[in-house]
Amino acid sequence: MGTSKTEHFSARENEMALLMKALGHPARIAIIDYLLKVNTCICGDIVNELPLAQPTVSQHLKELKNAGLIKGNIEGNAICYCINGETFFKFQDFLSLIFEKIQNQKDNCC
Amino acid sequence: MGTSKTEHFSARENEMALLMKALGHPARIAIIDYLLKVNTCICGDIVNELPLAQPTVSQHLKELKNAGLIKGNIEGNAICYCINGETFFKFQDFLSLIFEKIQNQKDNCC
DNA sequence: AATCTTTATCGTAATATTGCGATATAAAAA
DNA sequence: TTTTTATATCGCAATATTACGATAAAGATT
DSSP states (O other): OOOGGGGGGHHHHHHHHHHHHHSSSHHHHHHHHHHHHHOOOHHHHHHHHSSSSSHHHHHHHHHHTTTSSSSEEEETTTEEEOHHHHHHHHHHHHHHHHHHHHHHHOOOOO | OOOOOOOOOHHHHHHHHHHHHHHHHHHHHHHHHHEEEHSSSSSSHHHHHSSSSSHHHHHHHHHHHHTTTOOOOOETTTTEEEEEEHHHHHHHHHHHHHHHHHSSSOOOOO
């Protein structure tokens, strides 16, 4: 095993799980944090910022990009990454719904 | 390897990553969805609801519980699970901060 | 053109995750 | 008290993730 039975879940469930999973690593949270801090996107600097080797950072960036959470623009020699706001807002929509429902629930755990 | 270098990241980064990771599987998203729908918590019904065997569901519930996203109360024979709103709100605090920053960013990817 | 800089990819080792059958545990029902 | 019901745990196989050294690729610099 090790494979999720994705075909048995809804597209929405799978999509959200992928987004969550993409943020399910401290290095990737740290990358998002850094990108938010520097606003205008930088790239190789992330390698200096994190306690990880360059190939490892590159791999994490790839996962964030695949999930649509960041974008990468070729800028001559370097590649410049930045937050992809759109995806984050899709994320928020999902969570807002959850939070709304939670708020309407009385605090009755069984 | 296979182990994250958690000691090199901040407590907040690690904490958020763990929450995200806990929701990083469609079955666990589906469990949260179901618990939100039925409000007052049910337990063995989750097994009927999901296309997974009982031990697998039990394992997913354990992970959600470890992350603090759900609570489990012994109710005689059965065990009754329900959403733990508190943790979700901690979650929201983190995300609100992100969304706030994103909104303040112009749409300039490099 | 040769070299440097920057990032991606390959290959691999260590570990984690997913899923489930078999089994344990514990309360309820008969 | 035996049986049923409801969950958890063990053990295992298949696969995924994490991390990194080595190397490739591609534009910039000299």
